[in-house]
Amino acid sequence: EAxxxxxxxxxxxxxxxxxxxxxxxxxxxxxxxxxxxxxxxxLRQIYYSMNVEVTDKGDVPEGYKVSRKEKRNFxxxxxxxxxxxxxxYFCASSLSPDSKKLxxxxxxxxxxx
Amino acid sequence: xxQGEEDPQALSIQEGENATMNCxxxxxxxxxxWYRQNSGRxxxxxxxxxxxxxxKHSGRLRVTLDTSKKxxxxxxxxxxxxxxxxxxxxxxxxxGNEKLTFGTGTRLTIIP
Numbered sequence: 001e002a003x004x005x006x007x008x009x010x011x012x013x014x015x016x017x018x019x020x021x022x023x024x025x026x027x028x029x030x031x032x033x034x035x036x037x038x039x040x041x042x043l044r045q046i047y048y049s050m051n052v053e054v055t056d057k058g059d060v061p062e063g064y065k066v067s068r069k070e071k072r073n074f075x076x077x078x079x080x081x082x083x084x085x086x087x088x089y090f091c092a093s094s095l096s097p098d099s100k101k102l103x104x105x106x107x108x109x110x111x112x113x
Numbered sequence: 114x115x116q117g118e119e120d121p122q123a124l125s126i127q128e129g130e131n132a133t134m135n136c137x138x139x140x141x142x143x144x145x146x147w148y149r150q151n152s153g154r155x156x157x158x159x160x161x162x163x164x165x166x167x168x169k170h171s172g173r174l175r176v177t178l179d180t181s182k183k184x185x186x187x188x189x190x191x192x193x194x195x196x197x198x199x200x201x202x203x204x205x206x207x208x209g210n211e212k213l214t215f216g217t218g219t220r221l222t223i224i225p
Contacts, residue, residue, distance in 0.1 A: 004155070033213075035215075040217065041217070042201070042215050042216055042217040042218060043156075043201070043215040044215075045212075045213070045214075088153065090155055090156070092155075092156075100144075100146070100203075100205045100213040101146065101158050101161055102146075102148075102156070102158060102203075102213070103158070104155030104156045104157070105155050106154060106155045107153065107154060107155055109153070
């Protein structure tokens, strides 16, 4: 089944403890992206990747890192999480960087205490 | 920054009625897309309309695009309880970076 898989689904952590949210897609998509969703603010793009080894900042990249060593994987790294990074995170991928028809993962609800 | 602004923010209708949601945006676009999100879940792509198209249909969905007014509407006909969800418009801009930007969404509730 074609899908974008995110893990974990829920994560509670403490300030400063490094964490990684994994994202994997099995559709051979070139484009991948991370979003955070907060009430009243909609979805905001954190980072995106047009292809392997190519990543770029989105609208809210501060405090996050990403890597794209393989086409299928696009992990999101929070080196030193802070409470303002408590949010619902989504990974998404698209076959074509042009059309941006996105397939979304199920989301990761992160709470930073 | 927000490109799309949906209107209304929330909408409640009786099952069987039609639901209309609107999206306004600010800049020149390559295409506009509509997504559905069930509570707390990932977004699901519904329909994409390109800047040179004016209307598009998919099942019970009808999308219109008016580039002169920088607006789009999503019509869901003969609504069902399963249509209860949040609906987001998203625009891909026409500035060469093809950035996809989401609006803040319309929360649709279908009353059985």
